[in-house]
Every structure is written in structure tokens, then in C-alpha cells.
Amino acid sequence: xDMPAPSIDVLNRKSRIVERLRNAxxxxxxxxxxxxxxxxxxxxxxxxACQPLCVVLPGSTGEVGEVLRICSEERVPxxxxxxxxxxxxxxxxxxxxxxxxVSRMSRILEVDYENRCIRVEAGRTNLxxxxxxxxxxxFYAPDPSSQLACAIAGNIAMNAGGAHCLKYGVTTxxxxxxxxxxxxxxxxxxxxxxxxASGYDWLGLVxxxxxxxxxxxxxxLRILPRPEGARPMLIGFASPEVAGACVSDIIRAGxxxxxxxxxxxxxIEVVESFxxxxxxxxxxxxxxxxxxxxxxxxxxxxxxxxxxxxxxxxELREAGDADEAARIWLGRKSAFGAMGKLNxxxxxxxxxxxxxxxxxxxxxxxLSRQYxxxxxxxxxxxxxxxxxxxxxxxxxSGELETCEALGAEILKLCxxxxxxxxxxxxxxxxxxxxxxxxxxxxxxxxQMNVKDVxxxxxLLNPAKVFPxxxxxxxxxxx
Amino acid sequence: xxxxxxxxxxAEAVAGAAGPLAVLGGGTRRVGHPVDGDDLTVAGLSxxxxxxxxxxxxxxxxxxxxxxxxxxxxxxxxxxxxxxxDHRKLLGTSGEPTIGGTVAANASGPRRVRAGACRxxxxxxxxxxxxxxxxxxxxxxxxxxxxxxxVRLMAGSRGTLGVLSEVCLKVLPRPESTGVLLLVxxxxxxxxxxxxxALNSPYEVSGAAHVPVGLDGDPVTMIRLEGFEAxxxxxxxxxxxxxxxxxxxxxxxxTEGPESAKAGWAWIxxxxxxxxxxxxxxRFSIPPRDAPALVESLGDASVVLxxxxxxxxxxxxxxxxxxxxxxxxxxTIMRADDETRNRLGVFQPEAEPLASFAxxxxxxxxxxxxxxxxxxx
Ligand SMILES: Cc1cc2nc3c(=O)[nH]c(=O)nc-3n(C[C@H](O)[C@H](O)[C@H](O)COP(=O)(O)OP(=O)(O)OC[C@H]3O[C@@H](n4cnc5c(N)ncnc54)[C@H](O)[C@@H]3O)c2cc1C
Ligand SMILES: Cc1cc2nc3c(=O)[nH]c(=O)nc-3n(C[C@H](O)[C@H](O)[C@H](O)COP(=O)(O)OP(=O)(O)OC[C@H]3O[C@@H](n4cnc5c(N)ncnc54)[C@H](O)[C@@H]3O)c2cc1C
Numbered sequence: 018x019d020m021p022a023p024s025i026d027v028l029n030r031k032s033r034i035v036e037r038l039r040n041a042x043x044x045x046x047x048x049x050x051x052x053x054x055x056x057x058x059x060x061x062x063x064x065x066a067c068q069p070l071c072v073v074l075p076g077s078t079g080e081v082g083e084v085l086r087i088c089s090e091e092r093v094p095x096x097x098x099x100x101x102x103x104x105x106x107x108x109x110x111x112x113x114x115x116x117x118x119v120s121r122m123s124r125i126l127e128v129d130y131e132n133r134c135i136r137v138e139a140g141r142t143n144l145x146x147x148x149x150x151x152x153x154x155x156f157y158a159p160d161p162s163s164q165l166a167c168a169i170a171g172n173i174a175m176n177a178g179g180a181h182c183l184k185y186g187v188t189t190x191x192x193x194x195x196x197x198x199x200x201x202x203x204x205x206x207x208x209x210x211x212x213x214a215s216g217y218d219w220l221g222l223v224x225x226x227x228x229x230x231x232x233x234x235x236x237x238l239r240i241l242p243r244p245e246g247a248r249p250m251l252i253g254f255a256s257p258e259v260a261g262a263c264v265s266d267i268i269r270a271g272x273x274x275x276x277x278x279x280x281x282x283x284x285i286e287v288v289e290s291f292x293x294x295x296x297x298x299x300x301x302x303x304x305x306x307x308x309x310x311x312x313x314x315x316x317x318x319x320x321x322x323x324x325x326x327x328x329x330x331x332e333l334r335e336a337g338d339a340d341e342a343a344r345i346w347l348g349r350k351s352a353f354g355a356m357g358k359l360n361x362x363x364x365x366x367x368x369x370x371x372x373x374x375x376x377x378x379x380x381x382x383x384l385s386r387q388y389x390x391x392x393x394x395x396x397x398x399x400x401x402x403x404x405x406x407x408x409x410x411x412x413x414s415g416e417l418e419t420c421e422a423l424g425a426e427i428l429k430l431c432x433x434x435x436x437x438x439x440x441x442x443x444x445x446x447x448x449x450x451x452x453x454x455x456x457x458x459x460x461x462x463x464q465m466n467v468k469d470v471x472x473x474x475x476l477l478n479p480a481k482v483f484p485x486x487x488x489x490x491x492x493x494x495x
Numbered sequence: 496x497x498x499x500x501x502x503x504x505x506a507e508a509v510a511g512a513a514g515p516l517a518v519l520g521g522g523t524r525r526v527g528h529p530v531d532g533d534d535l536t537v538a539g540l541s542x543x544x545x546x547x548x549x550x551x552x553x554x555x556x557x558x559x560x561x562x563x564x565x566x567x568x569x570x571x572x573x574x575x576x577x578x579x580x581d582h583r584k585l586l587g588t589s590g591e592p593t594i595g596g597t598v599a600a601n602a603s604g605p606r607r608v609r610a611g612a613c614r615x616x617x618x619x620x621x622x623x624x625x626x627x628x629x630x631x632x633x634x635x636x637x638x639x640x641x642x643x644x645x646v647r648l649m650a651g652s653r654g655t656l657g658v659l660s661e662v663c664l665k666v667l668p669r670p671e672s673t674g675v676l677l678l679v680x681x682x683x684x685x686x687x688x689x690x691x692x693a694l695n696s697p698y699e700v701s702g703a704a705h706v707p708v709g710l711d712g713d714p715v716t717m718i719r720l721e722g723f724e725a726x727x728x729x730x731x732x733x734x735x736x737x738x739x740x741x742x743x744x745x746x747x748x749x750t751e752g753p754e755s756a757k758a759g760w761a762w763i764x765x766x767x768x769x770x771x772x773x774x775x776x777x778r779f780s781i782p783p784r785d786a787p788a789l790v791e792s793l794g795d796a797s798v799v800l801x802x803x804x805x806x807x808x809x810x811x812x813x814x815x816x817x818x819x820x821x822x823x824x825x826x827t828i829m830r831a832d833d834e835t836r837n838r839l840g841v842f843q844p845e846a847e848p849l850a851s852f853a854x855x856x857x858x859x860x861x862x863x864x865x866x867x868x869x870x871x872x
Contacts, residue, residue, distance in 0.1 A: 130691075130695060131691050132784050133691075133695065175640060183637075189644065190611055205849060205852075209824065210784075210824075212607060212608070212780060213607075213780050214651065215780070215825035216842060216871065217652055218647040218648055218651050222644060222648050224647075225643065242694075242695050242696055265549040270668075271671070272668075310726075310729060310733075312725070312726075368636040368639060369636060370550045370552065370636055371549065371550045372547060372549055397638075399637075401550075401638070435636070436634065437634050438641045439639075440636070441638055442640070444642065452641070452642065455641055456631075457631075459630055460630055460632065460642075461642070463632070464645065466856075466859040467645075467856065468643075469855075469859065470855035470859060471855075482643075
């Protein structure tokens with residue numbers, strides 16, 4: 018993966034830049050010692066790492082503004098950072114950049130039940146947003162598997178999703194307002210507790226812009242009353258194709274489960290040996306969860322069970338109590354960890370129309386054999402958001418490259434099937450050079466035009482999202 | 496009048512335009528600042544090109560009549576969950592609203608409180624920018640974070656950044672049954688509290704509206720529940736208990752042919768109460784809690800509250816600056832004469848630096864300033 022050559026001019030001015038930042042923030046929050054900045058050299062795409070020029074940890078919107086103004090004047094690239102759990106290399110530094118972390122900004126600013134929203138500082142972790150309102154029976158819906166660690170800032174930048182998005186939508190559908198600082202240090206207020214925007218949909222535009230338009234410092238998020246209850250059902254199938262057909266039929270029937278999760282044999286086996294969830298021995302399984310009162314849940318699971326029976330399930334298991342429900346989810350929740358114990362992996366995130374699931378799963382199997390690397394599939398089936406995990410050994414020379422080549426083939430397959438390169442993890446550096454597969458040059462130009470307006474000098478996270486060749490002139494002008 | 500019949504002709508029409516263009520779908524309204532220019536209608540780009548009920552997705556050319564889309568969905572037991580309004584009664588216009596116009600205005604009805612707005616159901620767009628370039632963004636999958644989200648940017652941009660040629664929407668199953676709780680006689684402040692209590696309950700309220708002067712003259716508060724028959728029956732009872740402090744609630748539940756409940760919500764959705772009156776009509780999007788103060792400040796204006804109080808439609812005397820009553824959120828003039836619209840501005844003036852960014856986007860997407868110039872500022 019190429020990264021642009023660092024600006025020698027910026028590297029030469031390191032001490033002056035650090036000095037200016039230290040004068041603006043307290044010295045302890047500007048880290049330039051390599052021992053201290055090491056923790057920021059990569060995100061969860063650990064195959065790539067680079068020490069930044071320095072790391073700043075501002076404590077307020079005002080301080081973020083100061084930092085950005087200085088960096089603008091000094092023409093230093095800035096890489097915003099939440100918790101560094103990006104799987105796409107979105108928070109990967111360059112050696113000539115300042116990493117701007119918002120982790121110190123994690124306060125709850127206002128809980129507002131009358132307007133059903135909560136205002137938080139953007140460094141707050143996803144799960145602790147729900148934590149602040151759950152005693153009163155509310156929750157924040159988007160639930161990425163990384164929710165214990167990842168920050169709202171990163172969720173907004175990546176437009177994060179999660180298992181329960183089938184019913185509740187992703188970050189952009191649950192974001193009501195935000196405070197953002199643009200590269201020149203201007204503070205921008207967008208939206209609020211009201212339900213739609215006046216003027217253009219700035220919220221929608223900023224959400225998913227991968228830290229390239231501004232640094233988000235505060236957010237107003239929609240909170241929802243918790244349903245009366247929820248219960249999963251586990252269904253095992255004799256083939257991936259049948260499981261895929263069942264997903265389509267469930268959706269068609271008008272039941273709207275909160276989640277439909279899929280795991281294939283590879284993942285089931287690994288997970289079984291790791292967590293002993295008691296999953297059946299089968300080619301594919303679905304976990305379908307529905308919500309409501311006990312009677313409503315019975316009703317919906319009844320409908321789903323009937324549909325599933327039409328597909329000759331190997332096993333059909335309804336959670337009788339909370340304990341059984343937890344066991345059904347246990348394996349799914351530990352899937353990524355379990356796969357990681359087995360080997361190194363990269364996790365893809367292509368999304369396809371649900372109806373294409375059977376065909377695409379078959380093709381992935383063929384590609385896996387062709388490249389000689391195992392692929393496990395565990396994903397959000399209800400919305401076609403696949404997560405093929407390609408297993409490889411990082412210590413074996415050339416395997417990372419083979420793995421990336423296989424990954425690229427799988428993502429091309431997703432686009433060809435009518436889907437896209439990434440459903441929730443973002444482009445980052447990982448899929449940057451595949452953007453041509455999905456977009457024509459005019460499409461990319463239109464997107465880059467937006468960055469030209471909000472960050473004309475292309476200093477915010479400049480080497481991400483777009484193919485480097487497309488952005489070369491713009492970055493050089495900086 | 497330019498009348499392209501496909502995307503290519505649309506692109507040529509824009510590229511070859513001699514001057515400003517007024518972009519029309521069905522051309523059923525004249526809200527927004529009056530646009531001086533040649534009419535460009537996309538009504539010729541019509542037809543549903545893809546519909547897969549099992550994947551909940553539909554693709555239509557921008558000029559497809561909304562009614563055609565809705566009929567097609569109904570035949571498969573599905574719907575546009577964001578419940579777009581038909582504004583013809585309110586604005587006294589005629590014609591055929593299009594799916595492109597609906598998206599361009601981000602038009603969303605009562606179900607917005609639960610299901611989301613039009614922009615939340617928009618999966619992909621194709622559009623022609625001011626230079627005549629054909630651009631696509633998003634796609635036809637439920638989750639997509641590949642590149643910047645121009646899909647949402649186009650929703651609500653009212654033809655000022657590009658002319659939509661095709662839209663892809665997520666659709667939802669049509670509920671089997673609808674139940675409505677009616678609370679009578681509440682003043683606005685109490686009504687907003689009641690709607691809030693309903694929306695904050697776990698019973699999945701899909702509509703919460705209040706009219707201070709209902710059909711028989713008394714205030715009426717309407718709360719809607721939708722879903723499978725048994726589930727609605729259960730939730731209606733539970734919610735009734737939950738709202739007991741607000742007085743006895745009447746229950747309207749039509750499981751076979753929900754016509755009556757439907758008509759009531761269409762009346763709210765289309766703001767029929769303000770149709771055909773001589774007054775100006777304003778639309779306020781505000782934090783729901785602020786509704787009572789807004790209504791109080793509007794004085795003798797006649798109002799309809801939707802979205803649990805978050806959407807207030809006010810009919811006020813002609814020429815009056817109702818925006819003065821606003822303390823948060825934004826206000827749009829939906830119906831008034833040209834003089835009033837020019838003097839007061841149809842849309843809420845945008846604060847800096849957003850106003851400059853908006854201007855910057857228009858310069859990038861429409862360098863010659865030919866697409867609905869001045870409509871949004
Ligand atoms: C085990 C595991 C499971 C995961 N599961 C999911 C999942 O289910 N769903 C999902 O969507 N993702 C998932 N992810 C990916 C990741 O957690 C999300 O992308 C998350 O939103 C990143 O948040 P973060 O705070 O860690 O951001 P970071 O990694 O710090 O940054 C991510 C991006 O956000 C930008 N950014 C950070 N802060 C700001 C700011 N203040 N202003 C502007 N831009 C900013 C960065 O520049 C970068 O481009 C998973 C990751 C792991 C490791
Ligand atoms: C300022 C304004 C606010 C509105 N607010 C609401 C609301 O809050 N809720 C609601 O339910 N309805 C609202 N509407 C009404 C909504 O526009 C109509 O319900 C419906 O969209 C009209 O369809 P049409 O085809 O007749 O569109 P038209 O009346 O022809 O056009 C509506 C707007 O969209 C633009 N437009 C039309 N077609 C295209 C296209 N293909 N590409 C780009 N732009 C296009 C037009 O230039 C115009 O600005 C609003 C309309 C306007 C103009």
C-alpha cells in the first residue's frame with residue numbers, strides 16, 4: 018500500500034511546530050517522543066503503521082480550533098483520531114502529520130428525554146452513550162461490534178453500522194446534530210434537537226467523510242426507548258445457498274427482525290472450539306432476532322420459524338430464556354476474536370443485494386481455493402453487508418500481498434453483483450485504490466469537489482479515500 | 496420548456512442551456528424563491544426500472560409519478576415508509592407529483608418520527624450537474640459507505656446542485672393493521688407532553704400529531720401504532736394505560752380496510768387544514784419540546800402539530816414574519832405571495848461558515864449558476 022512521500026519541509030520544521038502546539042495546549046497534551054506516539058502509529062488495520070510527527074490531545078472545541086489553525090498556517094497534514102479501531106486504515110498517520118485525538122473529549126453534555134436525544138463530546142465511546150441513558154430505559158441504536166472501544170467521532174466519520182442496523186439504521190440515520198471544526202479553525206454548528214435540516218444535508222455529507230472535511234467535536238444523537246424484550250432464534254442449514262434464500266424470504270414476509278446474522282461452516286467450527294456456544298454441525302447458520310412483548314415475539318418467531326421450515330433446516334432453536342439467548346449470541350459475538358486466535362486475518366466489508374448472497378458466497382469459495390487462503394464468512398445478512406475474513410500468516414513472506422489480492426477480487430465481485438466496496442468500515446487506505454472499480458472519474462471528481470470546498474488546502478487526512486493518483490495535484494497544491 | 500426523455504437528453508439539455516433553468520418534476524408547486532429561467536421538466540424520464548420486493552429496493556427514473564410508485568409497491572404489500580405528503584391541497588396546485596421532486600424536497604410525513612425521513616430511505620442517485628455531467632452516488636444496497644455521501648446531499652437540495660435522473664429507494668412492508676389513540680381536549684403544552692410520553696414508550700409509535708381545533712372544534716391528539724394485527728391490539732391497550740394521566744383515550748382501530756385511520760393521517764400529512772385559506776403558511780422544524788412556546792408566540796395563528804411537536808404548520812396573516820417566533824430549529828415559507836417570500840426569505844438564512852460552504856458547493860456543481868438559481872439562497 019503506497020503512502021505519499023512525507024514533506025521534507027514539514028519534517029524539518031518539527032520542533033517549531035511542536036513548540037507552537039505546546040504553547041497552544043498544555044505541554045503534556047502534545048506528544049512528540051516516539052515512545053509516547055507509538056500507540057498512535059496504526060489503527061486496527063495493523064498491517065500498516067507509521068510514526069506521526071506528533072500527537073495532540075485537545076480538551077475542547079476551542080483547543081481543536083487552535084490546533085487546526087496552527088496546522089493550517091504551518092501547512093501540516095492532520096489525521097483525526099477517535100479510538101483507533103478503524104479496520105480500513107482511516108486513522109493511519111503519515112510521518113509528516115499531526116494526529117489529532119479527541120479521546121479526552123468524552124463528556125455527556127446533555128441528556129434530553131423530551132426531545133429524545135443526547136448531546137455528547139465526540140471522543141465518548143459508543144457503548145457509554147447507551148450507558149448514560151439505559152437506566153431510564155433508552156439506548157443509542159448503532160452498535161458496531163467494537164462498541165466498547167470505538168468513539169462516536171470515528172462512528173460519524175465512518176458512518177458505522179452494527180448488528181441491529183437492519184431495524185434502526187446506521188449512524189447517519191441516528192445523528193441529529195454536530196459541532197465540527199474545519200481546517201482553518203472555524204467552528205461549524207449543524208442541526209440540533211430538531212428532526213430535519215434546513216438548507217443542504219450537511220449532517221449526511223459529514224457523516225462518512227472519513228475525517229476529511231472537518232474535526233467533529235460534539236454530536237447530538239437520537240436515543241430510543243428500549244423495546245419490551247428481544248429474543249433470537251438460531252437456524253442451521255445444509256448449504257449457504259439455502260440460508261441465503263431463507264433471508265430473502267424472511268424479509269419478503271413483512272417481519273422486520275432487528276438482526277439477521279450469518280455464519281458459515283468455517284466460522285462455526287472455529288467459534289465452537291473457542292467459545293463452546295453449542296452451535297449445530299452445519300454448513301451455514303442464521304441468528305434472527307426480533308423484539309417486542311413476549312406475545313409479539315412468539316408471533317414473529319412463529320412466522321420466521323414457518324418460513325425457515327420451508328427450507329429444510331438442519332436445526333431450529335428458539336431461545337427459551339435469557340440464558341439461552343446469550344448462548345446463541347455468544348458465538349457470533351466472539352467470532353472475530355476467535356478467528357484472530359486462529360491466524361492473522363483481514364476483514365472485508367463489501368455489501369451486496371440480499372438476493373445475490375447465494376451466488377456471491379459460492380464465488381468467494383472458488384476464489385478462496387484459487388488463492389489458497391481460507392475465507393470465513395460471518396456477516397449482517399439482513400442488509401447484505403458481508404464480512405469475509407481472509408486468514409493468512411503475516412510472518413510468511415508474500416502472504417499479506419496474496420491476501421490483499423484475494424480481498425480485491427472479492428470486493429470487485431461485490432461491485433459486479435450490484436453492491437459496493439464497503440458497507441460500514443469505510444475506504445481509508447485499504448480500498449482507496451479500488452475506488453475506480455465502483456466509480457467513474459466524474460463520480461470521484463464530484464466527491465473531491467466537496468473536499469475542495471471544506472478543506473481547500475487538502476490538509477485533513479489527505480491520503481485516504483481517493484486513489485492517490487486522483488488526488489496528487491490537489492495534495493501538491495497544499 | 497425543455498422536455499428531455501432520457502438521461503442523455505437531459506444531460507445535453509443542461510450542457511446546452513443558454514441561461515438559467517427552472518427544474519420541474521410534476522411542476523406541481525411553486526414554493527422556493529421564484530426562478531427566472533427556462534422550464535426544464537424531467538417528467539419525460541419516467542418508469543420504474545427495477546423492483547425487488549425480497550430485497551426491499553426500488554429504482555425509478557426521476558419523473559415517475561409518485562402515485563405510480565406507490566401503486567406498484569402496494570401491489571406487493573409494500574410502501575414508501577417516509578410517507579411523502581401530497582401538497583396539492585395545501586398549495587392549491589394541480590399536476591402529478593414525481594418521485595424526483597419528492598426526493599429533491601426530502602418530503603417526509605408523519606411516520607418520520609419512527610421510520611425516518613425520505614433521505615434515510617434513499618440508497619442511490621444518478622443526477623446531471625450544472626455542466627451536463629452524469630454523476631452517480633450510492634447504489635442499491637442497504638449499507639454503503641464507499642466515498643462521500645452525495646446521496647443525502649442531493650436529497651433536499653431542490654434541484655440546485657444537480658437534476659436527478661434516477662433514484663433508488665429502500666421500501667418497507669406495509670403494516671397489516673393500524674390503531675389510533677385519540678386524546679381529546681388537551682392544550683398544546685399537555686398534548687406535547689402526552690405525545691412525548693407515547694414516543695418515549697416501548698410501543699413503537701409511528702405517528703404523533705395534535706390539532707388545537709379538530710373536526711368538531713375541540714383539540715385532538717392522535718397517536719398511531721402500526722404492525723401485525725395482534726401486536727397492534729396489544730400495544731394500543733398498553734399505551735392507553737400508559738397515557739392514562741392525560742384523560743380517557745378513544746381507540747380507533749380498523750384492521751380490515753384501515754380507511755378511516757388512513758384518512759385522518761393523510762389529513763395531517765397533507766396539512767389539509769390549511770388548504771384553501773387566504774393566509775400564508777409556514778413550516779417550522781423544531782425540537783418538539785419547544786412547540787408550546789412557539790405556538791404561544793404565534794398568537795392567533797392556526798396550527799397543526801406533527802412529529803410529536805417537532806413539525807409545526809402555521810397559517811398566519813399575510814405578510815407577517817412568523818420566523819420571529821422561532822427560538823430554535825428553522826422555518827420555511829410554504830405559501831405566500833412573491834413579495835413576502837422575497838422580503839422574508841423562503842428558507843432559514845444559514846449561518847457562516849455554512850452559507851459560504853453552500854455557495855461553494857453550488858459553484859462546484861453548477862459553475863454557471865443555471866440550476867434553479869436563487870431558489871435556496
Ligand atoms: C473487532 C472490531 C469490530 C468492528 N465491528 C464493526 C462493526 O460492527 N460495524 C462498524 O461499522 N465498524 C466496525 N469496526 C470498525 C471501527 O470500529 C469503526 O469504523 C469505528 O467507527 C471507528 O471508530 P474509532 O473511534 O475507533 O475511529 P478511528 O479508528 O480513530 O478513526 C476512524 C476514522 O475516523 C476519523 N476520525 C476520528 N475522529 C474524528 C473526528 N473527531 N473528526 C473527524 N474524523 C474523525 C479518522 O480520521 C478515521 O478516518 C470494527 C472494528 C474492530 C476492530
Ligand atoms: C421548498 C419546498 C419545501 C417542501 N417541503 C415539503 C415537506 O416538508 N414535506 C413534504 O412532504 N413536501 C414538501 N414539499 C413538497 C414536495 O416538493 C412535493 O410533495 C413533491 O415533491 C412535489 O413533486 P413534483 O414532482 O411536483 O415536484 P416539483 O414541484 O416539480 O419540484 C419540487 C422541487 O424539487 C425540484 N425538482 C423536481 N424534480 C427534480 C429533479 N428530477 N431533480 C432535481 N430537482 C428536482 C424542483 O426544482 C423543486 O425545487 C416541499 C416543496 C418545496 C418546493
